[in-house]
Amino acid sequence: MRFLKKGLQKNRLSFECFNTSNGYGYSDLGRDTLERIYSDVFETEDALVRPQITCGTHALALALMSNLRPGDEVLSPVGKPYDTLESVIGIRPAKGSLAEYGVTYRQVDLLAQSELDYDGIKTAINKNTKLVTIQRSKGYEFRKTFSANEIGELIAFIKNIKDDVICMVDNCYGEFVDDTEPSQHGADMCVGSLIKNPGGGLAPVGGYIAGRATCVENAAYRLTSPGLGKEVGASLNVMGSLIQGLFMAPVVTANALKTSIFAANIFEPLGMSVIPGASEERHDIIQAIELGSEERLLAFCRGIQAGSPVDSFVTPKPWDMPGYSDQVIMAAGTFVQGSSIELSADGPLKAPYNVYFQGGLTYYQGKLGILTALKNLYDRNLVELPML
Numbered sequence: 001m002r003f004l005k006k007g008l009q010k011n012r013l014s015f016e017c018f019n020t021s022n023g024y025g026y027s028d029l030g031r032d033t034l035e036r037i038y039s040d041v042f043e044t045e046d047a048l049v050r051p052q053i054t055c056g057t058h059a060l061a062l063a064l065m066s067n068l069r070p071g072d073e074v075l076s077p078v079g080k081p082y083d084t085l086e087s088v089i090g091i092r093p094a095k096g097s098l099a100e101y102g103v104t105y106r107q108v109d110l111l112a113q114s115e116l117d118y119d120g121i122k123t124a125i126n127k128n129t130k131l132v133t134i135q136r137s138k139g140y141e142f143r144k145t146f147s148a149n150e151i152g153e154l155i156a157f158i159k160n161i162k163d164d165v166i167c168m169v170d171n172c173y174g175e176f177v178d179d180t181e182p183s184q185h186g187a188d189m190c191v192g193s194l195i196k197n198p199g200g201g202l203a204p205v206g207g208y209i210a211g212r213a214t215c216v217e218n219a220a221y222r223l224t225s226p227g228l229g230k231e232v233g234a235s236l237n238v239m240g241s242l243i244q245g246l247f248m249a250p251v252v253t254a255n256a257l258k259t260s261i262f263a264a265n266i267f268e269p270l271g272m273s274v275i276p277g278a279s280e281e282r283h284d285i286i287q288a289i290e291l292g293s294e295e296r297l298l299a300f301c302r303g304i305q306a307g308s309p310v311d312s313f314v315t316p317k318p319w320d321m322p323g324y325s326d327q328v329i330m331a332a333g334t335f336v337q338g339s340s341i342e343l344s345a346d347g348p349l350k351a352p353y354n355v356y357f358q359g360g361l362t363y364y365q366g367k368l369g370i371l372t373a374l375k376n377l378y379d380r381n382l383v384e385l386p387m388l
């Protein structure tokens with residue numbers, strides 16, 4: 001109800017907000033109201049929420065590139081960041097990376113059991129450290145996901161050493177899983193994609209940055225232009241979906257979470273290792289299952305596809321995806337292309353044949369998708385069901 005009272009009602013959401021703008025998009029009521037709602041939901045000074053932010057990687061690149069200057073250093077205290085950020089930072093050489101602009105990077109790996117290496121972090125912070133990037137979700141790494149509270153403790157530790165460091169959280173897949181967001185625990189920016197949790201399945205595109213006014217202002221000047229900032233950016237008919245999507249997001253996220261928990265409780269008793277475990281606490285919507293063979297991986301993903309509302313009749317095939325060393329199989333029968341708040345699964349064709357999946361707009365469809373995957377395994381004699 002925080003969303004309703006402190007978000008939509010407080011900001012006087014009205015029917016006029018669903019009107020659209022074109023051209024420069026000056027004084028777009030829907031856009032400006034949506035941004036105030038985001039900043040109230042995240043309890044931040046300001047927010048930039050735009051369809052012109054094309055995806056999560058773009059939102060993160062924007063937050064980084066607009067708040068860093070040549071000579072600054074970025075620190076990741078939680079190990080290697082998400083794959084696509086390697087090009088943004090320049091860990092993997094790429095045109096236009098932060099490295100090309102003279103921004104350096106330092107990383108402190110996690111200790112055993114995903115513990116933070118506080119001594120290492122203390123040593124890594126130096127006079128050039130300007131921004132710390134903290135990835136909340138495990139993404140596709142085998143590490144734990146950090147809770148909003150744990151992130152808060154890490155931020156307090158960092159600010160105690162250097163109080164003017166900007167703490168940015170890659171919030172992808174973590175939004176609205178915990179009761180609070182990292183911005184309520186000291187994060188200067190929370191950043192993510194609208195075709196994951198906060199779009200509630202209704203947002204057709206977009207990304208957000210919610211945070212300190214100065215950080216958001218920098219990002220706005222970089223997204224549009226110095227001098228223009230948040231004043232321009234036509235909303236092209238999507239504001240109604242972004243606002244309604246945020247209103248739906250906590251419930252949709254809960255459905256995705258229930259789907260993951262259901263799957264873990266199906267596959268763990270079948271002897272497969274699942275991360276997180278069936279009864280473990282969760283801080284994001286991703287579920288990993290170690291399937292153990294290529295046949296199982298293919299059958300699982302094809303079952304998820306067959307249980308989807310869109311493209312249920314197509315058969316996913318492994319392919320050589322750019323940036324990956326092994327072939328990857330992906331299942332996604334989604335209303336919005338690549339949307340991973342909708343039930344979707346993928347896995348690289350390499351031992352131990354882990355499948356990663358997430359989403360489920362409704363628990364009913366999520367459950368059906370998981371059961372269709374299980375049936376596909378069973379029909380091919382790839383799994384025994386001891387209860388039968």
Ligand SMILES: *Cc1c(COP(=O)(O)O)cnc(C)c1O
Binds near residue numbers: 057058170172173
């Ligand atoms: C999805 C994701 C991203 C990147 O988002 P895209 O929309 O795919 O560009 C970054 N970080 C994490 C942890 C993610 O889950």
